[in-house]
Amino acid sequence: MNFTLTQRLRIAGVLIAFGLLIEAGTLLWNSPIGFLVFLGIGGLFIACGILIYLLTLISAPAEHSASSVLASKKSVVISS
Amino acid sequence: MPVRLTYAVLIITIVVIAIVVLAPGVTASRGGKSLAFVALFIFPILAVALGYQHHMDRSRETSFCLSCHLMEPYGRSLHVDDATWIPASHYQNNRVPRDEACYTCHSDYVMYGGIKAKWRGLHHVYAQYMQDPKPPLHLYHPYNNRECLHCHLGARSFEEGTTHNADSAIMADIKSNKMSCLTSGCHDQVHNTTKLTEVKYWEER
Numbered sequence: 001m002n003f004t005l006t007q008r009l010r011i012a013g014v015l016i017a018f019g020l021l022i023e024a025g026t027l028l029w030n031s032p033i034g035f036l037v038f039l040g041i042g043g044l045f046i047a048c049g050i051l052i053y054l055l056t057l058i059s060a061p062a063e064h065s066a067s068s069v070l071a072s073k074k075s076v077v078i079s080s
Numbered sequence: 081m082p083v084r085l086t087y088a089v090l091i092i093t094i095v096v097i098a099i100v101v102l103a104p105g106v107t108a109s110r111g112g113k114s115l116a117f118v119a120l121f122i123f124p125i126l127a128v129a130l131g132y133q134h135h136m137d138r139s140r141e142t143s144f145c146l147s148c149h150l151m152e153p154y155g156r157s158l159h160v161d162d163a164t165w166i167p168a169s170h171y172q173n174n175r176v177p178r179d180e181a182c183y184t185c186h187s188d189y190v191m192y193g194g195i196k197a198k199w200r201g202l203h204h205v206y207a208q209y210m211q212d213p214k215p216p217l218h219l220y221h222p223y224n225n226r227e228c229l230h231c232h233l234g235a236r237s238f239e240e241g242t243t244h245n246a247d248s249a250i251m252a253d254i255k256s257n258k259m260s261c262l263t264s265g266c267h268d269q270v271h272n273t274t275k276l277t278e279v280k281y282w283e284e285r
Contacts (some may be wrong), residue, residue: 006104009116013101016124017094023131024090027083031147032205035135042131046124053120 005060012053019045086130093123139198145182148208153215153273154182161282164269166262172282175231189230216273225257 003011022042026034096119099106106112138144146155158171158181167185170176176184187197200220207213232238233255243266244251253259261267 009104009107009120010101012120013097016120017097017101020090020094020097020124020127023127024087027086027131027134030138030141030144032139032144032201035139036205038131038135043128046128050121050124053116 005056008052008056012049012056015045015049015052017049019043019047019049083134086127086134089123089127089130093119093127096123136198139201140180140183142179142181142183148204150208150213150215150217153276154217154271156276156281157271157273159281159284160276161280162269165272165279166267166270168282185227187227188224189226216271222260223262225254225259225261228261229255 019042022045023038026038026042029037096115100116100119107116142155142158145151154167157165158168160168163169167181170185171178171181183197187193190196229238238244244254250259254261262270
């Protein structure tokens with residue numbers, strides 16, 4: 001599946017926000033299970049979100065340059 | 081670490097993430113890119129670190145340990161009205177902080193002892209749900225005198241105790257852990273969960 005840069009940022013943001021909400025819930029839960037949910041579920045969502053964001057950062061320049069090359073080719077074709 | 085600070089960071093992070101998610105156009109500018117980096121990388125890591133610290137602090141609390149059903153009799157043993165019951169007398173006389181009673185006696189006073197205690201705690205959770213342990217529970221290793229001597233070493237009651245000095249070898253054996261404080265017949269009334277129906281209880285005022 002191809003996502004645009006904006007979509008990837010949105011997915012990352014939603015995952016992180018969801019993970020943070022889980023974290024906020026576990027802070028009210030004084031139990032070992034609360035800690036496991038914090039780390040295992042909340043942490044997983046946040047880690048996935050951060051990973052997607054970092055991958056977006058890495059891939060963004062390449063995508064940007066590719067699209068600009070494509071745009072310049074189109075302009076060449078139009079002008080000719 | 082106050083929990084309010086953690087909540088404040090969580091709320092700020094979610095608000096900043098909402099800005100990036102709902103108005104992704106802001107990331108087109110240099111300032112917007114910085115905002116996205118803070119919202120999607122710096123703040124979440126900070127929030128997780130604060131939350132983790134909060135959970136670690138709370139895992140020392142007596143109420144945290146007693147939140148497992150299996151620990152309920154051990155919590156009750158802290159209220160036995162009998163000074164010979166070591167955990168009860170320590171708890172009731174504030175020889176250990178009441179809100180961290182379990183952690184104070186059951187963490188190793190060595191380098192990384194706190195981390196080991198928390199690791200054991202995770203193993204307890206695993207055992208609780210995967211191995212169905214039955215009371216009475218047993219320690220993974222014999223109780224080390226080092227944990228008692230962390231507080232009692234140098235104390236007059238310990239250093240000048242009649243029994244401790246009855247023989248010159250006794251004190252050396254206690255200090256070198258050759259003679260156990262708990263299992264050598266001297267201070268052997270510990271949690272004794274099988275006798276909890278036969279004892280009187282102290283009522284905290």
